[in-house]
Amino acid sequence: MLYFGGHSLGLQPKSAAGMVEQELGDWRRLGVLGHHDAARPWIPYHERAAPGLAELVGGLVNEVVAMNSLTVNLHLMMVSFFRPDATRNKVLIESSAFPSDRYAVVSQLEFHGLDAARHLIEMKPRAGERTLRTEDLIERIEREGSALALVLLPGVQYLTGQSLDIEPLIEAGRRAGAMVGLDLAHAIGNTPMRLHDWNCDFAVWCSYKYLNAGPGAVGGCFVHERYGHDDERPRFAGWWGHNQAERFLYDPTFDPIAGAQGWQISNPPILSTAPLLASLEIFQRAGMPALRKKSMALTGFMQRLIEHRLPGLVDIITPAHAQERGCQLSLAIARPAAEAKRCQLKLTAQGLVGDWREPDVLRLAPIPLYNSFADVFAAVDLLTAALRVP
């Protein structure tokens, strides 16, 4: 199989099964005692993910936490960081935001008695273009100014593979007095980030794409240090966010842990966190700088092969510059929709795994951890054969 679907579901680390089996074994042997006596005790289990996650997003260890899944975390973050009032009550997103993000934002607006038609700003690319321009986003943020409560943007756009120039966007949002949040579903483990230095307010992610933590794996969250002790800010609380030293004293009054951990609600899902630990260990060993270097070379190689072999048949809608994208290339197939879809089905039958987004986009992601240059060459060979022969 030629696997180019890591932007959707990353492949299984060889060490993942052992990590899960360890927890199953400790549960079998120890039952409830595993909370303290497992080889990796379960009560602080999620904390083992924090150093690796912090490194990947460029945050401090106490600014990150592994918990829940992406959309749930987005809601929890908006509860705390989308606090509209009579004048500052708009949210800016991109027009092709992942639907779950849009549903979450619209439902939060409605929860506050606001109407998406008036309070949701959806930024579109310019006419004839498929990706967003930083200057257009900044201009709109500045124009909305004091009406803007939240700017929510992707680190890497899921459909086009565009990696936004995040730092100036965060700066513009914060200058306008808005909160700035990021959806890092397609960025974490893919592009290097410095969320702390960039002053990002919050970010959320899933771990099943570039992080290779498995289907439905535990997601994560970044909350900037400046909110770490902000106990007055509303949040939805649960016992796992309560001061660890007193968690089992069952005090009825909530006392949040300082930092991102204070946003936890429930005890961590050990079986879905175990593969994340396996995966993070690999990222720490390989290092993001080396992975990014290979990624840029691999994706650049795929880009050049496609441009050379399929001129006019495929339009690469992902930005052409390596700095403006991650691993993924999104290919608009210049064929009638039904025919393009048939090509995609044929490629899947031949063992090339990517994915299709209506109406015309084939997404392929060469992943530096497990794809080779030979894989890329073979994938473009199959693509060429599928598109040249109707």
Ligand SMILES: Cc1ncc(COP(=O)(O)O)c(C=O)c1O
């Ligand atoms: C960009 C983006 N945001 C949000 C989600 C939703 O993730 P979850 O089901 O973990 O909430 C996805 C899922 O693929 C995604 O790609």
